[in-house]
Amino acid sequence: MRIAILEDEPVQAEVLRALAASAGHDSHVFRDGDAVVRECRRESYDLFVLDWEVPGMSGAEVLAWLRANLREHVPVMFVTGRDREEDIVRVLQSGADDYMTKPVRHAEFLARMGALLRRAYPAREEGRQAYGPYVLDAGTRSVSIAGRDVPMTEKEYRLAELLFRNAGRLLSRGHLVEAAWGRPDSGQSRSLDTHLSRLRQKLDLRAENGYRLASAYSYGYRLEKVEETGA
Numbered sequence: 001m002r003i004a005i006l007e008d009e010p011v012q013a014e015v016l017r018a019l020a021a022s023a024g025h026d027s028h029v030f031r032d033g034d035a036v037v038r039e040c041r042r043e044s045y046d047l048f049v050l051d052w053e054v055p056g057m058s059g060a061e062v063l064a065w066l067r068a069n070l071r072e073h074v075p076v077m078f079v080t081g082r083d084r085e086e087d088i089v090r091v092l093q094s095g096a097d098d099y100m101t102k103p104v105r106h107a108e109f110l111a112r113m114g115a116l117l118r119r120a121y122p123a124r125e126e127g128r129q130a131y132g133p134y135v136l137d138a139g140t141r142s143v144s145i146a147g148r149d150v151p152m153t154e155k156e157y158r159l160a161e162l163l164f165r166n167a168g169r170l171l172s173r174g175h176l177v178e179a180a181w182g183r184p185d186s187g188q189s190r191s192l193d194t195h196l197s198r199l200r201q202k203l204d205l206r207a208e209n210g211y212r213l214a215s216a217y218s219y220g221y222r223l224e225k226v227e228e229t230g231a
Helices: 011-023 031-038 058-070 083-091 106-120 154-165 173-179 189-200
Strands: 002-006 028-029 047-050 077-079 098-101 130-133 134-137 140-143 146-149 211-216 220-225
Touching: 002 031, 002 140, 002 173, 011 028, 011 106, 028 031, 031 058, 031 146, 047 058, 047 106, 058 077, 077 106, 083 098, 083 154, 098 106, 106 134, 134 154, 154 189, 154 220, 173 189, 173 220, 189 211
Parallel strands: 002 028, 002 047, 047 077, 077 098
Antiparallel strands: 130 134, 134 140, 140 146, 211 220
């Protein structure tokens, strides 16, 4: 999963990043609220971990922007030193999904983060998962269409898995690159387009099969489920 962490205190930011990494997640750390908003105009994330009192926009203001501007409900977790009941109630009522006060208890943070991610993105890492005529097998890292096996490279499978698991959600180019290459975008943008073009052809992603791959100029891609219409 891809996590955005808003924390201006370097030691605390590194603690949160390391905890997320220990659970297998990629983290991007921001020191001020304005930077989170700027980045969210061109990047997508699976979870936001916000401190309240940071330079620029506060964590509460970032939350308000996220809920007003993101099409999907991405989980938001506050990790902050503010422990007044009225503050906790305020952000929960404003759309936050969880709230922890500092100092952070490591095991509790991991448990709460894991619970939010499981609720928002039901786990499908094990076994086979069907999406219309498509079947993704996480064990063999393979895809079949109506029983026909489709040869896939590892990067192609990673992209297919991310797209199907997030069908209907617009994913940024950086998000897709991290999923396929396992690292932040460092020049793979053109290669991403090539891989996705090949994936579209291999999986025959068109309305007749129930799914199509759409691009959003300069932002990313969305796998769209095509609903059947009556005669």
